[in-house]
Amino acid sequence: MSAQPPVLLEAVRINQIGEKRTFSLAPDAEARRTIARWLKILDLPRFEAELTLVPSRAGWHLSGRLTAEAVQACGLTLEPVEEQIDETFGLDLVEADEDAASPEVEVSLEEDAPDLVTDGRIDLSRHVLEHLSLALNPFPRKPGAVFEAPEETAEISPFAVLKGHVKPRTDSDD
Secondary structure, three states: OOOOOOOOOOOEEHHHOOOOEEEEEOOOHHHHHHHHHHHOOOEEEEEEEEEEEEEOOOOEEEEEEEEEEEEEEOOOOOOEEEEEEEEEEEEEEEEOOOOOOOOOOOOOOOOOOOEEEEOOEEOHHHHHHHHHHHHOOOOOOOOOOOOOOOOOOOOOOOOHHHHOOOOOOOHHHO
16 A cells, blocks of 8 residues: 555544534545555445544544445455455544654554544544555455465476485586
8 A cells, every 4th residue: 555545535623523523435436446556456346434523531533334345356366356344443533742842652552542633633534544444354365266286396406406305416427
């Protein structure tokens, strides 16, 4: 994937959230092709998302539901494999401390550490596409596809001498 996901929704300013904001997302065919290229999948014939953004004690909470049909290449045969996605997600968002003297990176082992909001804006596109990418099967396999190890060739490798399988050739062998 390239560094930046495609923009599907304008970033939301935190001062415009109010009590609750809802968003519906149904990208057109061209946007879905762009998303498919970004995800490095074959096709994305259908993709929709419903999002809700509400204030929370520490910042904001973004929840959503993604439904999609994705087409990926089989990991064994490279043939197209269709996948139905129906996922819900939720994540907490907190405003980054921009008054800090030096940008410190805090590493947390917590599973649900909140995402940071920078410049007073929440990038909904990034969060939606991140969750779509996590919902994709990382090892798509066409039904019935089985890995078959290739047969070993009888050809003598130049490194076989090092393994001791072949007697080194000498001038007296001519």
